[in-house]
Amino acid sequence: MKNTELRYAGQPAAPGVAAGPLVRRPVAASPDRPAGGTPAEECARLTRAMADAVAELRALAGREGGDAAAVLEFQIEMLNDSALSAPALAAIAAGDSAHDAWLACMTEHIANYRSSTDEHFRARATDCEDMRDRVARLMAGRHEDRAWLPEGAILLDTDLTPSRFLALNAARLGGLALINGSAASHVAVLARARGVPMICGIGREPAQAAAAILDAETGELVLNPTQATAEECARRIARRRRAASSAHAAMAGDAVTEDGERVAVLVNVDEPDAVPDDVLRAADGVGLVRTESVFLDGEEPLDEAAQYRHYAALLARVGDGPCVFRTLDVGGDKPLPGLAEVPERNPFLGIRGIRLCLDRPELFRPQIRALLRLAVDGRVSVMLPMVSVAEEYRDARALFDECLADLRAEGVAAAMPPLGIMIETPAAAIAIDTFGADFYSIGSNDLTQYTMAAARDGGGRVASLNRPGSVAMLRLIAHVVRHGRDTGREVSLCGDAGSNPTVLRALLATGLRRLSVAPSALGHVKQCIRQLRILDGDETGRNEQQDG
Amino acid sequence: MRTARGRVPIRHHTGLHARPAVKLTRLARTFPAEVRLRGSPDGTWVDAKSIVNVMSLKLPTGTTLEIEVTGEGAESALAALTGLVARDFDEEH
Numbered sequence: 001m002k003n004t005e006l007r008y009a010g011q012p013a014a015p016g017v018a019a020g021p022l023v024r025r026p027v028a029a030s031p032d033r034p035a036g037g038t039p040a041e042e043c044a045r046l047t048r049a050m051a052d053a054v055a056e057l058r059a060l061a062g063r064e065g066g067d068a069a070a071v072l073e074f075q076i077e078m079l080n081d082s083a084l085s086a087p088a089l090a091a092i093a094a095g096d097s098a099h100d101a102w103l104a105c106m107t108e109h110i111a112n113y114r115s116s117t118d119e120h121f122r123a124r125a126t127d128c129e130d131m132r133d134r135v136a137r138l139m140a141g142r143h144e145d146r147a148w149l150p151e152g153a154i155l156l157d158t159d160l161t162p163s164r165f166l167a168l169n170a171a172r173l174g175g176l177a178l179i180n181g182s183a184a185s186h187v188a189v190l191a192r193a194r195g196v197p198m199i200c201g202i203g204r205e206p207a208q209a210a211a212a213i214l215d216a217e218t219g220e221l222v223l224n225p226t227q228a229t230a231e232e233c234a235r236r237i238a239r240r241r242r243a244a245s246s247a248h249a250a251m252a253g254d255a256v257t258e259d260g261e262r263v264a265v266l267v268n269v270d271e272p273d274a275v276p277d278d279v280l281r282a283a284d285g286v287g288l289v290r291t292e293s294v295f296l297d298g299e300e301p302l303d304e305a306a307q308y309r310h311y312a313a314l315l316a317r318v319g320d321g322p323c324v325f326r327t328l329d330v331g332g333d334k335p336l337p338g339l340a341e342v343p344e345r346n347p348f349l350g351i352r353g354i355r356l357c358l359d360r361p362e363l364f365r366p367q368i369r370a371l372l373r374l375a376v377d378g379r380v381s382v383m384l385p386m387v388s389v390a391e392e393y394r395d396a397r398a399l400f401d402e403c404l405a406d407l408r409a410e411g412v413a414a415a416m417p418p419l420g421i422m423i424e425t426p427a428a429a430i431a432i433d434t435f436g437a438d439f440y441s442i443g444s445n446d447l448t449q450y451t452m453a454a455a456r457d458g459g460g461r462v463a464s465l466n467r468p469g470s471v472a473m474l475r476l477i478a479h480v481v482r483h484g485r486d487t488g489r490e491v492s493l494c495g496d497a498g499s500n501p502t503v504l505r506a507l508l509a510t511g512l513r514r515l516s517v518a519p520s521a522l523g524h525v526k527q528c529i530r531q532l533r534i535l536d537g538d539e540t541g542r543n544e545q546q547d548g
Numbered sequence: 549m550r551t552a553r554g555r556v557p558i559r560h561h562t563g564l565h566a567r568p569a570v571k572l573t574r575l576a577r578t579f580p581a582e583v584r585l586r587g588s589p590d591g592t593w594v595d596a597k598s599i600v601n602v603m604s605l606k607l608p609t610g611t612t613l614e615i616e617v618t619g620e621g622a623e624s625a626l627a628a629l630t631g632l633v634a635r636d637f638d639e640e641h
Contacts, residue, residue, distance in 0.1 A: 074566040074599075077573065083600040112604070120562045121606045300562045303638055 003209065003224035008202045012219040013183040016197025017236050018175035020152040022212035022223065025164075042098040043089055049098075049138035054079050056134065060167060075127050079135075084109070098139055106132035126161050149173070154214045154221075156206065160187050170194040175214035177202060177221045189270045189293070195520065247523030251282040255529040259536075263508060263529050266321075266516040268494055272314040279519045285321030285379075287441065287516020288494040289314065291367065295328055301363065307370035315378045322379040324441065324516075325371055326422065327396075328364065329385035331356035348449070353386025353424075358395055368403045375417035383420040383441050388427040390434045422494075426451050429476040432483045440480055441516070444468050444495025451476060468495070469503035478510040485511060492516055501528045508534040552622040556630040557612050560637055564607040568637040573599045575632055581619030583629065587611045596629070 036042060054076055061072040078084055088105035092098055106128055113125040149155065152174040159180045165187050173196050181187065181200035191198040197216035209223035213233045222229060255263045266287030269275050280286070294310060295301040302310060315323050331352040344350035357364040371382050384396050397419060407414040420439035423429050424446035432440065449455055451472050454465035467473065477493070484491035492514035497503050499521035507515075508529070517525050560568050564587075576583040576596040583596035587607040593616065594601035607613065613633055617626045632638070 074570055077570045077599045078603075081573075081598050081600045083595070083598040109600075116606055118563065118606060118608055120565045121603075124566065124603070300560065300565065300567055305638075 005226050005229060006207055006209070006223040008204070008206050008221040008223070010177065010199040010202040010219050010221065011183050012216045013178075013181070013188040013200045014176075014191035014196055014198035014216055016175065016195065016216050017233060017240060018152070018154055018197045018214045018216075019225070019230065019233050019237065020154050020174040020212065021150055022156055022209050023149055023153040024156050025148070036097040039092050039095065042092045042101075045139050046085060046088060046092065046098040046102055046135070049135045050079050050085060052138045053131065053134045074124075075131055078127070079131060099136065102135060102139065103132065126164075130161075130164065154212045165190055170196050175216065177214055179203065179205065190274060192270070192518075192520070194274050247527060249523070250527040250530075251279065251523035253526070255526040257508070257529055257532045257534050259533045261508070261513065261534055264492075264514045265522060265525055265529070266492070266514070267519045267522055268516050269314065269519070272310075272317070275519045277317060279522055280317055281319070283321065283522055286314070286318050286323045287492055287514070289323060289325045291325060291328055292330055294367070295330060295363075301366070304366035304370050307367055308373050311370060311374045312377060315374060315380065318378070320379070322381060324381045324383055324420075325374075326383050326385055327354070327367055327371075328357055329353045348455075354384045354392050354396060355386060358392065361399060364399065365403060368400055369407060369414075371417065372400065372404050372407055372414040373412060375415040376413045381418040381420060381439065383422050383439070385422045385443070386424055386446070387421040387435070388425040390431070390436070393421055393435050393437055423447060423480055424450065426476065429480050432480050437489075439490040440484060440492075442477060442480060442491070442493040442495065444473075444493055444497035447476065447495070448473055448497070468497035468500065469506050474506055474510060477507065477512065481511040490514065499525050504528055505532050505534060508532065549618055550620075550622040551616065551618045552626040553614065553616045554626050554630045555612050555614050556633045558607060558609055558633060561609055563609045563611065564602065564605065564613065569599055569602045571637050572629070572632060573597055573602055575629060579617070579621060579625040579628075581617045581622050581625050583625065584616045586614045589614070
């Protein structure tokens with residue numbers, strides 16, 4: 001019987017198109033369970049597999065470093081604890097096979113964590129599943145076997161933890177389709193950074209199918225594609241590949257407009273490990289380092305020392321270029337797990353960014369101290385998110401001063417980096433002259449939605465009003481740029497507007513000469529800039545970009 | 549045999565959870581003495597050198613942790629362990 005084409009709608013989480021076999025991660029242990037031996041042999045089999053699992057995890061932690069390593073450290077500690085496998089060893093002594101005894105023992109641990117009322121403890125169930133599967137596989141005598149995931153396969157899963165994603169080889173993965181999950185999740189960030197097309201929130205279990213197409217532009221998973229669908233998809237993949245290779249070639253060299261204006265193009269960094277070195281070399285620096293992963297990925301924020309190491313590892317790779325770190329920007333729509341927040345009726349207008357940090361200095365201080373220590377190591381700048389009045393900048397600056405004094409008293413090397421603010425609220429843009437910050441970086445995503453009172457994901461009519469190139473936006477940006485020029489302060493723009501070809505010219509016509517864009521957009525943005533003439537433009541922004 | 553006991557509140561926002569638990573058990577294992585923990589006056593004592601046991605307590609933030617050390621160097625081990633918890637596992641400054 002001919003299979004019919006089936007379509008499942010989800011949300012795009014990382015752009016791209018992929019075609020390949022549809023694969024599910026094998027659940028539980030290997031089906032080919034090893035033949036049972038004597039209790040002594042079975043005990044030895046389990047103990048050896050656990051030691052091998054620790055070795056694999058150590059290798060993985062060593063390769064990934066940073067946050068990813070911290071996630072794996074907990075599993076290593078658990079596997080090294082004889083109490084973990086004690087019930088399994090007792091069951092083996094009573095006649096069970098190592099395989100059955102291990103699965104029964106881990107099922108107990110998993111159920112126990114899953115029944116917890118505390119979300120942090122509940123989340124450990126997935127770590128236990130990882131351990132269960134890894135050890136079971138090793139007992140079957142197989143090393144990290146990726147045979148279940150053929151090259152270019154589309155992986156279907158209910159959800160995926162960062163540790164599981166990291167254990168996959170992103171270069172082999174064609175695409176990722178999650179039944180649950182969120183485009184804001186850390187896995188989505190990793191997928192975007194590593195160029196793995198991803199959709200999430202399919203919401204229901206798809207049918208069994210051998211072949212699939214993952215369209216992360218429309219957010220669709222297509223099973224058993226017809227020949228016409230498959231051909232259309234192949235054409236799009238080829239087109240994307242050509243565009244990607246020409247953009248990659250355009251990455252090197254300065255971005256100079258046709259009429260001779262040099263534009264600095266920096267990159268935004270979410271996940272340092274995932275930004276290739278050639279992109280960092282080709283960029284004019286890093287214009288935005290998002291630090292949320294330091295707080296959100298693990299079960300708890302990294303401490304000062306771990307944050308310092310995390311930041312320093314990126315700084316070392318950036319080399320001579322500037323590196324602008326944004327302090328913690330959570331709250332509102334990106335809540336920090338474990339913080340008992342009163343649900344806000346309108347999180348975008350609530351406790352976000354600098355507001356949350358000033359409310360919770362115990363959370364903010366370790367980051368400030370880590371960044372002050374980092375400032376002696378390279379061209380570091382620090383900027384504060386979601387500032388709306390000058391006193392927020394003053395209060396934050398006072399905290400920085402206090403922490404610097406503490407560090408000096410402790411004899412720790414530290415320095416005050418240039419401290420700037422992000423311009424994300426119309427209030428900050430309009431009253432730009434009241435802040436006296438060291439530099440300004442326009443966060444065009446938030447500035448657009450607050451100025452236009454229209455959410456990007458608002459859909460239909462609302463989303464169509466979310467125009468970074470509107471007259472109001474261009475006037476605000478021009479106002480900030482002019483203030484920067486008049487007072488000798490650097491102004492840059494680090495939102496998605498900078499990589500939007502339809503508004504790029506209007507942005508540069510305001511006098512803006514510094515953009516920070518997603519690593520994947522670097523080549524394309526430089527390409528666009530080189531084809532623009534901007535000096536005969538209208539700086540007041542009367543030429544509205546309708547489709548911006 | 550010397551026994552030392554102390555109590556210290558857990559302030560970490562995730563409770564005695566993955567990373568704090570890793571730190572605590574690693575520190576406990578550096579002492580030759582026996583180290584036990586419990587999360588309430590009528591709670592079960594568990595071996596502080598075993599992360600599986602420590603995690604099984606599922607102690608949330610705000611819990612007063614009771615630590616009991618028996619054997620060589622009990623006092624200094626207790627001071628080091630309560631110190632780590634009191635310093636919030638060296639994650640705040």
